[in-house]
Amino acid sequence: MRYNVVKNANEILDNSKYLIKNPERYKGKWNTVFNNNNPICLELGMGRGSFIIEMAKKHPNVNYVGLELDKSQTATAVNNIKNDKIDNLRLICADAKEIANFFGKEIDTIYLTFSEPWPKRQDEKKRFTHEGYLKLYDRIFKKHKHIILKTDNKILFSSALESLSKYWYSFDVVSLDLHNDERKIKNVMTDFEKNYFKEHRTIYYLEASFKG
Numbered sequence: 623m624r625y626n627v628v629k630n631a632n633e634i635l636d637n638s639k640y641l642i643k644n645p646e647r648y649k650g651k652w653n654t655v656f657n658n659n660n661p662i663c664l665e666l667g668m669g670r671g672s673f674i675i676e677m678a679k680k681h682p683n684v685n686y687v688g689l690e691l692d693k694s695q696t697a698t699a700v701n702n703i704k705n706d707k708i709d710n711l712r713l714i715c716a717d718a719k720e721i722a723n724f725f726g727k728e729i730d731t732i733y734l735t736f737s738e739p740w741p742k743r744q745d746e747k748k749r750f751t752h753e754g755y756l757k758l759y760d761r762i763f764k765k766h767k768h769i770i771l772k773t774d775n776k777i778l779f780s781s782a783l784e785s786l787s788k789y790w791y792s793f794d795v796v797s798l799d800l801h802n803d804e805r806k807i808k809n810v811m812t813d814f815e816k817n818y819f820k821e822h823r824t825i826y827y828l829e830a831s832f833k834g
């Protein structure tokens with residue numbers, strides 16, 4: 623899927639009430655952003671945002687934050703909210719490397735959806751399931767850690783299984799074919815996933831947790 627360039631992305635972002643412009647300000651205080659103490663889930667690399675928008679609509683008693691590095695993708699996510707009023711959703715346009723500056727120990731679940739696979743060995747550290755990122759997540763998770771990952775990339779999936787096991791996560795669900803799994807795992811599709819579904823591509827899925 624090609625990334626679209628949104629010419630007036632800055633303007634769209636500046637005018638969005640969903641975009642949190644200085645997320646550092648709310649570190650440890652996201653309950654004040656949402657005005658409640660409901661669980662907070664974070665998607666890293668939300669792209670055009672379909673997944674996080676749909677999740678927020680489906681689960682009004684859970685708060686959702688979608689983070690995306692690219693301004694055009696974030697602006698498209700803002701546009702995709704349309705005129706809906708989704709009180710339990712906020713967006714951040716920033717690098718995932720920065721998350722420990724944005725959140726205290728207040729995140730319940732992290733979603734890693736079709737993240738860049740970085741298949742070359744020299745790029746391993748950039749994968750969202752590399753130990754460096756798992757250490758970052760430790761700084762923002764509440765007591766229990768919970769990661770949900772979906773990908774069509776075998777290299778990324780197997781390295782995620784290895785990296786999470788080494789880091790003492792347990793696997794609550796592992797599926798080597800999410801869309802044809804007999805367990806009928808509840809699933810909201812992302813934008814990339816909708817295309818892959820049409821192409822009958824195999825999707826790998828895991829839910830991992832650590833109850834320390």
Ligand SMILES: C[S@@+](CC[C@H](N)C(=O)[O-])C[C@H]1O[C@@H](n2cnc3c(N)ncnc32)[C@H](O)[C@@H]1O
Nearest residue numbers: 667668669690691692717718735736812813814
């Ligand atoms: C393959 S796309 C998947 C988008 C979306 N999750 C989906 O499934 O439709 C990966 C997204 O991650 C974003 N991304 C890559 N590296 C990132 C980083 N370090 N921080 C935040 N977003 C990042 C990219 O800009 C891109 O939008």
